[in-house]
Amino acid sequence: MKNTLETRLGIFFAFTLIAGVILLEIIGAADFFRKGYHVTASFRSAQDLRKGDAVKMAGVAIGQVEGIDLTNGFARVTMKITAPSAEIKTDSRAAVKFTGLMGQNYVAIEFGSATNSIRALEGSSLPTYEQPDLSALMVKLDGVASGVEGLTKSFSTENLSGLLGPVTDFMKNNSERLGAILANFRTVSDNIAQGKGTLGKMINDDALHASALGAVAKLDATLVDARALVAQAQKTVGTINEGKGTLGLLMKDEGLYRETTLAMTNMKEIMEKINRGQGSVGKLVNDESFFKNIKLTLQKVEKATEGIEDQGPLSVLGIAVNKLF
Structure with missing residues (x-):
């Protein structure tokens, strides 16, 4: 009898413990442990x-x-x-x-x-x-609902009549003009559909369409050439920046740059001397008497040449022999 009572108490305690754990898990208090x-x-x-x-x-x-x-x-x-x-x-x-x-x-x-x-x-x-906040959202939704309700009330029969009345009167008073405008629009659309006029030809003329496509193709080819030109220019600039080629060496090589600068300076001095009449070239360019002497010499040579031509080859040979012997 005693063992039976202890067994029952043990089973009851076990079920109570399990139920307590389940209850703590349900209410979330189990996290405390x-x-x-x-x-x-x-x-x-x-x-x-x-x-x-x-x-x-x-x-x-x-x-x-x-x-x-x-x-x-x-x-x-x-x-x-x-x-x-x-x-x-x-x-x-x-x-x-x-x-x-x-x-x-x-x-x-x-x-x-x-x-x-x-x-x-x-x-x-x-x-x-x-x-x-949910409560703040509900307040905003209530305000939106009130605004929508007021907007729907504003579209009553009387308000719509007052709003559409001027529009209706305008339509009645200008019905003939509106009809003429619509007729003109219809005429224009018919002409376009029939290929008449500039716009109609642009839409319906296959030759014009092909010409436009050809122009676009040429433009594409031009763009391709332009891209190639830009690429070549970039390549040239890169070569110059690397110091390659004559222009690159001129820009990057300081020695060549100094020599070129010195040559330009010497050329400038030579041109200044020529302008001042110094040297043979300067006298030739600026001295009129020197120029007259050269001109006179050329005239004498020309006369001597003409005299030799008049005497003939035998006379010239005889003169030459007499001079020699």
Whole structure:
């Protein structure tokens, strides 16, 4: 009898313990016995967040809210993180969110940046960002609904009549003009469809279309040539910058540059001497008497040549023999 009573008490105690564990798991109090660490986050508004609400990362529960208090004008939320796989970093942001319109609020924590490898420790404070408050959204929606209601009331029969009345009167008073304008539009559209006029030919004339395509093709060829020219110019500039070729050497080789500068200076001095009449070339260019002497000499040579031509070859030979012997 005694053993039977002890057995019953043991079974009752076991069922009570199991039921207690299940109850704690359901109400979320089982996290109290689990190992974890605490982090905090400060919000401008807790938005009806309560102790025991879930803490989630990517929609997966990783802990729960353990406390909410006011600190320096902010709602300071203390959370216990119990999921070992939850890698909360120092730049992981937290926000208060809600599930549906009537759902329970919870704290959502982001993963943080991929470049940050510093994990949050016990007592770390996480950065936060604010979500729109549900009550504020409802107030705004109520204001929008009131505005829509007022707008629909403004479109009553009397208001529509007052709004459309001037338009109706305008249509009645200008019906003939509007009819003529529409007829002109119809005539223009018919002419275009028949290929008449400049616009009609542009739309319907195949030859003009082919000519336009040819012009576009020529323009494309011109653009290709222009690209090739630009590429060649870039290549030439690159060669010059590398100091290759005559122009490149002239720009990059300081010795050649000095020699070229010296040659240009000497040329300048020579031209200045010529302009001043110095030297043979200067006298030839600037001295008129020297020029007259050369002209007189050329005239004498020309007369002597004419005399030799008149005497003939035998006379010239005889003169030459007499001179020799």
